[in-house]
Amino acid sequence: MAIRGAILHVIHARRALALCGFNVWHCGIDRRWVPYEQISRNLKRAVIASEDADFVNHPGYEIDAMLDAWERNKKRGRVVRGGSTITQQLAKNLFLSSEQHYLRKGQELAITWMLEFWLDKQRIFEIYLNSVEWGEGVFGAEAAAQHYFHTNAAKLGVGQAARLAAALPAPKCFDKKEYCANVRVNFRVKAGIIARRMGAATLPD
Secondary structure (H helix, E strand, C coil), rough: HHHHHHHHHHHHHHHHHHHHCCCCCHCCEECCCCCCHHHHHHHHHHHHHHCCCCCCCCCCHHHHHHHHHHHHHHHCCCCCCCCCCCHHHHHHHHHCCCCCHHHHHHHHHHHHHHHHHHHHHHHHHHHHHHHEECCCCEHHHHHHHHHHHHCCCCCCCCHHHHHHHHHHHCHHHHHHHHHHHHHCCCHHHHHHHHHHHHCCCCCCC
């Protein structure tokens, strides 16, 4: 409980400063923590199918994905892809900036190792689902369920869950078209692909 409270404090402080600067008291950030058991299994399966199919088995990182990202980045001459697992994404969201460079990636791997050492997979996934961005000022599964579907996270259906998972690479664009200038994601098509893969997703229960 103490670890969860400390992590949430870090999340909220970083999100507030990033979105609002020091005007945090008048900034609309929707964040609502719900226990793991109160998040729809549909959403859990959708997120794993979309973001990290081998989440329950790997040690927090996937060597093959990292090597593939390395090759793609070398061809581009800059860091454009990270090959990040759910745990790596959580490490970045909690403690690091969104800058793309190799030093930050090294820091991300070190924090990922610590998260995997101190927390079990279910707790990592619980924190991820409660902290990930799902729109402008919308963080966590409960806030997203209320914002887009006027329901709670426990009641999300397959289609709703797939749509939310499809939003994760570009949540602000999913929320508001004004953020879509540099985004190349067909959310509808991606949601359909995720929905078909959900049945094969393994959850950390």
